Structure formats: structure tokens, C-alpha cells
Amino acid sequence: MVQKIATIVLIGALGAGTALGGPAADLVAKIPAKSPAEGAAALAGLVKLGPAGIQEVCKMLVPPGTGNDTKPRYALSGLTMHVNRPGADTERMMVAGALVKALAGASDKEVKAFIMRQIQRVGRADEVTALSAYLGDERLCAPAIRAIENIRTPNAADVLIKALPGAKGARRVAIVRALGTIRAEQAATLLHADMDSEDAALRKAAIWAVSNIAEPQPATMHGFTAAFNGKDLTGWKGLVGNPKTRATMAPAALAAAQKAADEQMKKHWQVVDGVLVFDGKGKSLCTAKDYGDFDMYVDWKIKAGGDSGIYLRGTPQVQIWDTARRKEGSGGLFNNKKNPSKPSKPADRPVGQWNRFRIRMIGERVWVWLNGQLVVDNVVLENYWERGKPIYPTGQIELQNHGNTLWFRNVFIREIPRKG
Amino acid sequence: MKSNRLTRRGFLGGGVAAAAFTIVPRHVLGGPGKTPPSDVLTHAVIGVGGMGMGHVRYCKNYEKQKVGKLLAVCDVDAQRLARGVKAGGPDCTGYKDFQEMLARGDIDICHIPTPPHWHAIMSIAAAEAGCDIWCEKPMTRTIGEAQRVVDAVKRNGRMFRINTWFRLHSYMYGMKMFAKDLKKLIVAGDLGWPITARISPYTGFTWKLGQWCGKTNLPPQPVPAHFDYDRWLGPAPVKPYHKHRTHGSFRGYWDYDSGGLGDMGQHYIDPVQYLLDKDNTSPVTVEAHAPWPQHPDAAGLWGWVEMTYADGCKIILDSGSWGTPITKDKPFLEGPKGKIFPAGKTPAEERGRIKKRVAELPDPPPMISDFNVSVRTRKKFGLNEENAARSNVIVHLADVAIRVGRKLRFDPVKMRFINDDAANLLVDQPMRAPWHL
Numbered sequence: 001m002v003q004k005i006a007t008i009v010l011i012g013a014l015g016a017g018t019a020l021g022g023p024a025a026d027l028v029a030k031i032p033a034k035s036p037a038e039g040a041a042a043l044a045g046l047v048k049l050g051p052a053g054i055q056e057v058c059k060m061l062v063p064p065g066t067g068n069d070t071k072p073r074y075a076l077s078g079l080t081m082h083v084n085r086p087g088a089d090t091e092r093m094m095v096a097g098a099l100v101k102a103l104a105g106a107s108d109k110e111v112k113a114f115i116m117r118q119i120q121r122v123g124r125a126d127e128v129t130a131l132s133a134y135l136g137d138e139r140l141c142a143p144a145i146r147a148i149e150n151i152r153t154p155n156a157a158d159v160l161i162k163a164l165p166g167a168k169g170a171r172r173v174a175i176v177r178a179l180g181t182i183r184a185e186q187a188a189t190l191l192h193a194d195m196d197s198e199d200a201a202l203r204k205a206a207i208w209a210v211s212n213i214a215e216p217q218p219a220t221m222h223g224f225t226a227a228f229n230g231k232d233l234t235g236w237k238g239l240v241g242n243p244k245t246r247a248t249m250a251p252a253a254l255a256a257a258q259k260a261a262d263e264q265m266k267k268h269w270q271v272v273d274g275v276l277v278f279d280g281k282g283k284s285l286c287t288a289k290d291y292g293d294f295d296m297y298v299d300w301k302i303k304a305g306g307d308s309g310i311y312l313r314g315t316p317q318v319q320i321w322d323t324a325r326r327k328e329g330s331g332g333l334f335n336n337k338k339n340p341s342k343p344s345k346p347a348d349r350p351v352g353q354w355n356r357f358r359i360r361m362i363g364e365r366v367w368v369w370l371n372g373q374l375v376v377d378n379v380v381l382e383n384y385w386e387r388g389k390p391i392y393p394t395g396q397i398e399l400q401n402h403g404n405t406l407w408f409r410n411v412f413i414r415e416i417p418r419k420g
Numbered sequence: 421m422k423s424n425r426l427t428r429r430g431f432l433g434g435g436v437a438a439a440a441f442t443i444v445p446r447h448v449l450g451g452p453g454k455t456p457p458s459d460v461l462t463h464a465v466i467g468v469g470g471m472g473m474g475h476v477r478y479c480k481n482y483e484k485q486k487v488g489k490l491l492a493v494c495d496v497d498a499q500r501l502a503r504g505v506k507a508g509g510p511d512c513t514g515y516k517d518f519q520e521m522l523a524r525g526d527i528d529i530c531h532i533p534t535p536p537h538w539h540a541i542m543s544i545a546a547a548e549a550g551c552d553i554w555c556e557k558p559m560t561r562t563i564g565e566a567q568r569v570v571d572a573v574k575r576n577g578r579m580f581r582i583n584t585w586f587r588l589h590s591y592m593y594g595m596k597m598f599a600k601d602l603k604k605l606i607v608a609g610d611l612g613w614p615i616t617a618r619i620s621p622y623t624g625f626t627w628k629l630g631q632w633c634g635k636t637n638l639p640p641q642p643v644p645a646h647f648d649y650d651r652w653l654g655p656a657p658v659k660p661y662h663k664h665r666t667h668g669s670f671r672g673y674w675d676y677d678s679g680g681l682g683d684m685g686q687h688y689i690d691p692v693q694y695l696l697d698k699d700n701t702s703p704v705t706v707e708a709h710a711p712w713p714q715h716p717d718a719a720g721l722w723g724w725v726e727m728t729y730a731d732g733c734k735i736i737l738d739s740g741s742w743g744t745p746i747t748k749d750k751p752f753l754e755g756p757k758g759k760i761f762p763a764g765k766t767p768a769e770e771r772g773r774i775k776k777r778v779a780e781l782p783d784p785p786p787m788i789s790d791f792n793v794s795v796r797t798r799k800k801f802g803l804n805e806e807n808a809a810r811s812n813v814i815v816h817l818a819d820v821a822i823r824v825g826r827k828l829r830f831d832p833v834k835m836r837f838i839n840d841d842a843a844n845l846l847v848d849q850p851m852r853a854p855w856h857l
Contacts, residue, residue, distance in 0.1 A: 032711045032720075034743070036825035039712035064660045065639035070715070073636070078713025081824055084842035110660060117657070117716070121845060142658060142852050149850040174853035181856060205854050212856075344575040377575060378548060 024049055024056040028075045043082040046075065047091050051098035054079070058102030061111045073114065080121040096122040100130040113143045120147035125155050132159035141171045145178045157184035164190065173205045180209025188213045196417060211360070211367065211374065224297070227287055227397070228411040230274040238265035239283040239401075243314040243392055244385040268401075276399070276408040284311065284398040292394045293416040295360045301407040304351050308406050309334065312361050313395030316384050318368055318376075320355075320400075323348045331357065331368040331375040335384045343368070343375035354409075362416060364391050461795055464492040464527045464551075466518045466542055467534035468504030469667055471556055475531040475583075476507050483509075487792060491527060494518045497667070498646040516648065518542055522549035529554055529795060533583070535676045537656045540565035541855055543580070544572040552579040552795050557686035559805075559812035561677070563820075563835055564848040566809040568857045573805040579794045580805035586691045588789035588802045594624015594762035595752065597778070599691040602753065602760065604781040605774070606695055611755030614731055617692045620724075620738030620745065623752035624762040625688045627739045632679040634672030634718025638662040655851035659717070672719050678819040679719030680739070685815035689735065690803060693814065695753070696733045699807040702832035703727035703735065703814065708821035709743060725818040730832075737818055820846045 027046045033039035046053055057079075060072035080099075083091040096119060103115045116134070119127050120143075128148050134140040148156050160179050164187075167175050176194055179187040187209070194206035227235055238261030240246060246254060261283070268282030278285070291313065298310060300320055309317035319334035329346025333339065347370040349355050358369040361381070368376035383389045399408055463479040465472055472495070482488025493504035494515040505514040515521035522530065522545055530546035532539055533556040540560045546553050553573065559582055560566040573580045586592055592599050605611060619625045640660035643649045649661050656675040659665070664672070671677040678685070693699060710722035723743035727735045738747040751759035763771065787802030788794050794801040813835065820843050821828055829838040837843035851857070 032713055032715075034711060035709060036712040039825060043713070064637075068637050070636040073717070074713055074715055077716035078825070081713060081842050084845075085826060086839050086841075113658075114716075121842060139658075146657060146850045146852065150845060170853070177853040177856055181850065201854055208856060340575070340577060344571065 022056065024053040025060070027053075028057055028060065028071050031071065031075045031078060039078055040082055043075070043079050046079060047083065047095070051094060051101065054095060054098035055102050055105070058099070058106065058115060061106065061114060063108040064110050076114075076118050080118045084121050092122045093124070096124065096127050099123075100127055103130065109137075109139045112140055116140070116143040116147050120150045123147060123151045125151075125153040127151060128153055128156050128159055132163065135159070135163035135171070135175065136166060138171065141174055145174050149178050149181050152182050156182055157186060160184065161187055161190065169199075170201075173199075173201050176202065176205045176209050180205070180212040183213045185213055192414075211369075224295075224412040224414045226411065227296075227413045228276060228409070230271070230409075232271055233266065233269060233285075235288050236265070236269075237286050237288045237396075238262045239286050239398065242385050243395055274409060276411075278399070278401065278406040278408075280401075280404045280406070282401060284401045286314075286396040286398045287413075288396075290394045290396055291361075291413065291415060293362045293418055294397075294413050295358070295416060296397065296413040297356060297358050297410055298399075298408060298412075299354050299356050299410040301354050302351060303405055306351065306404045306406065307402040308404070309400040309402070310357065310359060311396075311398035311400055312359065312366065312381060313392045314385075314398065315381065315391060315395065317400060318357065318359055318366070319343075322351055324351070329370070329375065330355065331370040333366060333368075333376060333379055333381050336379070336382045337387075339380045339382060340376075343370065344377065345373065345375060347371050347373040347375055354407075356410070360416075459487065461488050461528040461792060462526055463488055463490045463529045463531060464494070464521055464524075465490070465504070465531040465533065466494045466521070467532065467538075468493050468495045468500050468507075469497075469533070471533040472500075472504065472531075473507065475533050475554070476504060479531075480507070480509075482792075488529075492521050492524065494521045496648040496651040500667075516651070519545060522546060522551065525549070527551050529791070532556060535652075535670045536561045536678075536682060537676045538654055540569050540857055541655060541851075543569045544857060547572040547576040547578045547580075550576065550578070552791075554581050554583060554791060556583050558678070558682050558815050559686065559808045562847055562849050563813050563816045565857065566812045567835060570805045570809050577798075579791070579798065579801060580808070581791045581794070581801040582686060582690070582803050582808040584687045584690055584803065585789070586687055587694045588787060592624075592691055593688070594764060595760070596763035597774075599694055600784060601778045602695055603784045604778055605758075605760070606697075606753070606755075607784060608777075608781050610758050610777070611753060611760070612757030613755055614729070614733040615696055615753055615755040616734040616736065617696060617753055618736045618738060618747040618750050619688045619692065619752075620736070620747040621740040622738070622745065622747045622750065622762075624764075625684070627680040627737070627741065628683055629680040629721050629739050629741045632669075632671040632677075632683055633720055634669075634674075634679070634715070635662075635664050636715055636718050638664060653852070655855035657852060673717060674719055674819075674823070675717070677719070678815065681719075681737075681815050681819050685818065686808070686811050689814045690808070690811035692735060693807070693811045696729070696735070698729060698733070699810055701729065702810060702835070703817060703830060704730050704832060705827065705829055706817040706821040707827040708818065708825070710822045710825070711742065712825040714823045714825070719819075722822045725821055727814065727817055735814065816846075 027042050030042040033042055057072050057075055060069055062069045083095045099115055099119050103112055106112050128151050131144045131147050134144040160175050163175055176191060191206045191210050194202050197203045240257045240261045264282055268279045269285050270277050305322050308320040311317050316335045319332045320330045323329050323346050328342045329348045331343040332341050334341055356371055360367040364380045365378050366376055366381045367378060381391050383391050465475045479488055479490035490508050490512050492513045492515060493508050495501040495504060496516055501514045505512055530551040531554045532542045536558050539555055543553050543555055587599050641662050643661045671679055671682050706727045708725040714720055721742040722739055724746050725737040738745050751761045753760040788799055789802050791801055824843045828840055828843050831838055836847055
């Protein structure tokens with residue numbers, strides 16, 4: 001029984017493609033061969049026939065269900081494996097070029113999709129350009145994107161971005177997803193509108209894509225506002241109590257306490273050469289504004305043994321510390337008890353160098369990238385002040401005092417509108 | 421929103437929660453008169469085809485023992501889903517969308533007996549939803565996907581197992597011995613080092629290649645009304661529908677699995693990896709002998725695959741169903757000092773001697789062989805995400821070598837082939853949108 005089915009597969013392979021004559025057809029007839037070496041010899045023969053021979057094989061492809069093209073499918077798939085071997089670049093380029101011509105010449109979409117899957121293995125920049133012609137086609141958009149993602153030459157991002165304005169529905173989702181997969185930095189700002197789209201699939205794809213694109217420059221990013229102006233402490237205030245105690249204070253008492261805290265803050269937080277510097281003696285620095293859902297960047301630097309953190313909605317914290325003391329690294333939601341409190345990996349730069357956090361908080365959930373690496377992925381931030389309750393819906397962002405010198409810069413925040 | 425306070429999953433959750441496990445009084449967790457959640461683990465099964473119904477039966481069996489409860493089943497084939505819901509009983513809810521199912525938030529263990537092209541996406545989604553994972557073999561469709569599953573399982577502090585058991589219990593096929601017994605002989609140095617392991621019908625392992633061959637030149641067929649083909653394909657490329665590509669025969673198509681290697685590979689190779697002490701590394705070279713080229717779509721026959729580790733240990737897969745076999749009359753395990761043949765090829769006297777020797781040797785370190793214990797104690801299952809990812813590598817080293825058709829070098833740390841683009845394209849295969857890892 002086992003042997004019987006196996007034989008059918010081989011006979012099917014041997015029966016097809018022999019109707020056409022010529023040297024290409026003769027070589028195709030020898031495929032599949034009985035060993036990799038014999039197969040490679042037949043395919044080397046095909047390479048020798050050049051672009052014309054390869055296009056001839058492509059012409060043997062037929063729309064599914066209309067004939068038997070098993071043999072040429074074996075041959076073309078083998079050919080793209082064969083020329084994608086180390087040191088065969090000239091052959092690879094020749095085959096890629098021939099396949100692009102065959103792609104243009106083929107009329108059936110399933111045949112085109114098959115040729116695209118072969119180009120996927122051998123294409124480079126020119127083939128990406130050729131494939132981009134199909135990004136507007138409902139059936140062929142997906143195989144074109146798959147090939148472009150695989151080839152991933154620098155122009156891959158360009159052709160995908162170019163196709164973005166006209167793309168809607170599933171095609172747009174696919175292009176956005178692909179820009180995320182290839183980490184097209186220049187696309188990050190273009191995708192912000194899609195992150196707030198009414199279309200849930202598109203919204204999800206855009207949020208993922210922007211997240212996956214590593215560390216773009218926040219200053220140039222659409223939608224972000226500088227929370228620190230690089231000159232003075234405008235937009236910042238001193239720390240009074242904590243969210244729980246503040247909520248119980250009478251407005252007048254709170255205002256008085258805030259005034260005193262602001263005076264205290266100015267003694268210990270200073271702006272030096274565009275950098276926020278903390279002397280290690282006062283209290284945390286807080287945004288004057290409260291934030292709900294947001295996406296933020298902040299650069300930080302510590303000394304040996306240093307310790308700090310970023311409080312979100314007034315609550316500890318995205319941890320910062322010296323990896324010499326805490327090997328797991330910075331970025332973890334340190335005060336979590338039930339949900340993960342450690343980062344997935346250490347991504348810190350050596351003490352004394354700048355590190356960049358990107359922190360995104362949506363609802364109760366937090367994502368943290370440290371130096372471009374996702375170290376906290378979709379983790380609930382617990383309410384430290386009132387353990388039985390979920391995290392507060394809004395609150396200030398704080399740069400934490402922990403009794404040592406600290407430096408911060410590039411604090412950029414983008415508020416994410418909440419869906420009604 | 422989830423408050424994650426005293427939900428059963430928060431309770432069974434990551435490291436910190438586990439510490440609370442023994443000190444929280446049962447009545448607090450279960451409520452008066454209820455069985456505490458620590459005693460009844462909740463299950464869900466994604467994919468209720470042939471293999472999936474087997475998982476439904478595991479769950480129903482746990483229900484009988486009052487240690488488990490099947491809450492949900494999921495399938496993209498409405499007929500199969502109806503069958504699964506019926507078998508699940510009145511408290512079991514059916515879903516078409518696994519993400520909707522995971523969003524329930526009350527599932528402790530998520531079973532994933534879908535075709536392998538879904539394993540990575542679903543394992544990661546289940547880990548992120550806070551579930552422990554009971555996944556079918558092979559672990560994932562590619563080498564790259566398994567690394568992402570390992571990351572997600574660790575990141576979320578989940579327990580993971582692959583549904584194969586020859587490392588842990590059950591005789592090693594034709595050996596009529598446990599993997600543990602063979603391990604004892606190897607650790608004692610009875611075979612010497614390095615060791616060659618041969619996995620072939622001649623050593624007691626049938627590769628079922630014929631059964632899992634794909635068909636070529638399939639004419640397109642209409643998609644049945646009860647079947648959501650697009651959703652079934654998910655991350656895989658769109659190809660015209662034919663029944664043979666899907667239920668019960670999908671293993672024959674590279675888009676979804678690796679033929680007989682996919683079906684039997686992890687069963688056979690995982691215990692061998694354990695025997696050779698290779699749970700933390702992978703072979704450095706692989707070479708296959710097979711008809712070539714292989715079909716782009718349909719998995720076909722192959723002769724043998726030979727893989728070598730940096731220390732000289734080898735794993736040889738021999739199908740016995742194509743070309744000239746290379747393991748005929750050879751032992752299953754062979755080292756410079758000793759050999760072990762399958763039971764049927766070992767004289768009774770020799771078997772007696774081996775048995776006696778095994779009995780006098782110390783046991784290797786124990787492994788958890790009941791997944792419920794892993795889930796409750798938060799201690800890794802014997803065949804967990806990390807060593808499963810390594811045996812998954814071996815399955816895919818073989819299928820990549822068969823498809824690429826040349827000797828390949830592999831970097832066991834980076835888990836990528838060295839200087840071969842064609843091979844590495846099969847390690848990291850892009851997914852069809854909107855799916856991604």
C-alpha cells in the first residue's frame with residue numbers, strides 16, 4: 001500500500017511535460033532525478049540554455065485543472081533552489097530576470113502566483129520592483145508581498161510605501177503588516193493614522209507593525225509631542241504623596257502642597273545642555289499633565305549602582321537599574337506581583353551610556369522597548385498603591401528619584417485616543 | 421477588563437503566583453461548596469479533526485477523574501466543530517475563532533492539535549492569553565517559528581508540552597525498552613562515545629512516507645460550504661482548494677507539514693536527542709539522499725538523511741522506502757564500545773544480559789511525565805518548549821536538506837544554516853497577512 005501510493009507520485013511526475021520538444025523539454029523530462037547530484041546536473045543544463053530556455057519551461061505551466069504541468073513545476077522549483085546556492089550569483093541573476101519576463105508573459109493568476117513563489121527565492125532589487133506591479137491585485141498582492149518580504153532589499157520598503165495610498169481593506173492590512181515585518185523605519189510615521197483606524201484588522205496590523213519597527217527617531221515622528229523642551233522645566237511639577245493620598249486631600253491643601261513640592265523640585269532637577277539632570281537628593285519629577293493611553297520615548301542614563309524608573313499614571317514602575325547588580329536588565333514592571341515583573345531579556349547599554357525606552361500603555365497593558373528590543377510585551381501593570389484595584393485610568397508620568405544622580409532627555413509622548 | 425486577581429489562571433500563573441499556591445485556603449479559591457480550581461484544570465482544544473478528537477478524549481477522561489474540565493473546542497470546519505461540541509458535552513462551547521476562545525480568560529490548558537502551520541501562532545497567542553500549552557507534533561512548521569514559541573512561553577511564564585511520550589514513558593518502539601533504560605547504559609559508558617543512532621524500519625521505526633505523500637497536479641475543487649478554507653490556510657499561501665490538501669492528508673504538503681517526517685519525526689527523534697544528551701544543541705551538518713528536485717508543493721519520498729553533531733555523534737534517518745537503504749542489519753545505537761539492536765534482532769541471552777545491566781545502573785534524573793503536575797507545580801514538563809524546539813530542529817534539518825538537495829552546515833546557536841540562502845529561506849518563512857509571529 002505504502003509503495004503503491006509512492007509510485008503514483010513518481011509516475012505522475014514522469015508523465016508530464018514531455019509533449020513539447022526541444023532541449024529545455026528534454027532536460028525537464030529528466031526531472032526529478034534519482035539523486036541530488038543527477039538532478040543538479042539536469043538543472044545545470046537548463047541554466048546553460050539561458051533565459052530563453054527558462055522562459056520555455058515557464059510556458060509549460062498551465063492553469064490548475066487544465067492539464068498536467070507537474071514536470072515543469074518540479075524543474076522550476078529545483079532550478080531556483082539550484083541557483084540559490086553559495087557562489088552562483090550570476091546564474092541566480094539570470095534565472096531571476098528570466099522569471100520576471102515569464103511573470104509578465106503569463107496570463108493565468110495561479111501560474112503567475114507560482115512564478116512569484118520562485119522569484120521569492122532568487123530575486124533582488126530589480127525583482128522587487130517588478131513584483132510591486134501586483135500590489136494592487138486582489139489575488140496576487142499576497143504572493144507578491146510574500147516574495148518582497150523574503151527578498152527584503154532596501155527598495156522593498158519603498159515599493160510597499162508607494163502602494164499604501166491606494167490600498168484598502170485586506171490589501172492595506174497586508175502591506176501594513178509587511179512594512180512591520182521588514183521593519184521599514186521610514187514607514188512608522190505613515191502608519192500612525194492606521195493605528196487609530198475604525199477597521200479592527202487594520203488597527204491591529206498597524207499597532208503591531210509600528211511596534212515591530214525598531215527605534216525610529218522620536219523627534220521626527222508624527223503625533224509625538226516633546227514633554228521636555230530641552231531648556232527648562234516647563235510642563236513638569238514636583239511630587240506630592242501618591243495617587244491614593246492625593247485623592248483624599250482637599251483642593252486647597254493639595255494646591256499648597258503642590259506649590260511647596262514645585263519649589264523643592266527646582267532645587268534638585270536642572271537642565272544642563274538640553275539634558276534633565278537630577279542630583280539624587282529630592283523627589284521624583286512629574287508631568288504637569290495626566291495621561292491615559294499613550295506611547296512615549298525617554299532616554300536615560302545612570303551611574304554605576306544607579307537605580308530609577310518611569311512611573312506610569314503615577315504608579316511604579318518601568319524599572320531602571322545597573323545590570324551589574326540586577327542581571328535581568330531594565331524595563332521590567334518591577335512592582336507587579338501577579339503579572340510578569342521582569343523584562344524578557346537584558347537590553348541595557350553599559351552604565352554611563354544613554355539608553356532609550358519606548359513605553360506604550362493601552363488600558364491596563366504595557367509594552368516596553370529598551371534600545372529597540374521589546375522587553376515587556378503586553379503585560380498588565382498592577383496598582384501598587386491599591387492592590388485590590390486595577391491601575392488608574394489616567395495619571396501623571398514620573399521620572400523616579402532613587403537617591404542617585406540621573407540624566408534624562410528626549411521625552412516624547414503621543415496620546416492615543418480611546419475608543420468610545 | 422481582567423482584574424487578574426483571584427482568577428484561576430492568575431492563581432496557576434507565573435512564578436510569583438505559584439508561591440501563593442499552597443497557602444491560599446481552598447474555600448477562598450473555589451468558593452463554598454465548590455471544587456477548588458487547583459483540583460480541576462480547565463481545557464480547550466483548537467482543531468477537532470482526527471488528532472483533535474483524541475485530545476477531546478484526553479479531556480473527557482480527566483473529567484471522569486474529576487481533575488479536568490473541557491470548556492471549549494474550536495474549528496474552522498462547522499461539521500467538525502459540531503462533532504467536537506457534541507463530544508465535549510453540555511458545558512463545552514464551540515468557537516470558530518481561536519482568539520475569541522482564548523479571550524474567555526478561564527482556560528488553564530490550551531490543546532493545539534491543528535496542522536503544524538498554525539502551531540506557532542496559536543502557541544504564542546495561548547501563552548499571551550496566560551494558558552499553558554499542550555501542542556501536537558511537530559512543534560512548529562519551521563525552525564524559526566519554534567524559537568519564537570520558546571520566547572513567548574518563557575516571557576509569559578507558561579508550561580508547554582509536545583504530545584509525544586517516548587522520552588518519558590512507553591517503550592522505545594522496536595527496542596522493547598524505555599528511553600530511560602537506554603540512557604542508563606549510555607551514561608554508564610557501555611557504548612562509548614560518540615554514538616551513532618539509526619532511525620529506520622530496520623531498527624524498529626517506520627517512516628510512513630507513502631502514507632504522507634502529497635499529490636501533484638490537483639484540479640481545483642469547490643470549497644465545501646461548512647469549511648472556511650481561508651481561515652484554515654491562515655498564514656500559509658493561498659493555493660486552489662483540493663480536499664486532499666486538507667483534513668487527514670495535509671501532511672503531504674510542504675505548506676502545512678513535512679510528510680512522514682512531520683508525523684513521526686518528533687516521536688522518534690526526541691528520545692534519541694535525549695539519549696545523545698543533545699537537549700541544548702543541534703547537529704552542525706546535514707545531508708540527504710532523495711529524488712531531486714523535490715516537488716514545490718507535495719512532500720515525496722526520500723532515502724536517507726545523515727546529521728552530525730560537533731562532538732561526532734550522528735543521527736541517521738533511513739526511510740527504507742526509496743533507493744538503497746543504508747541501515748540494513750545495522751544497530752539502533754552504536755558507539756566505539758558497544759551496540760544495541762532492536763529487540764527482535766537481539767538474542768534472548770543478550771537481552772537478558774542488557775536487562776540485568778540496566779537493573780543495576782542508577783536511574784537518570786527524573787522528569788515530570790504528567791502535564792497536570794507541571795501545570796500545578798509550575799515545574800517544566802519532561803518534553804518542554806526548549807528541548808522540543810531542539811528535536812523540532814532535527815525534523816526540519818531533515819526536510820530542508822531533502823528539499824534543498826545539498827549538504828548543509830548549521831549553526832546550533834544562531835539556529836540558521838551557514839552560507840546557504842535557499843536553506844535559510846525555509847527557516848524563516850513569511851506568513852500571509854494578517855498573521856505574523
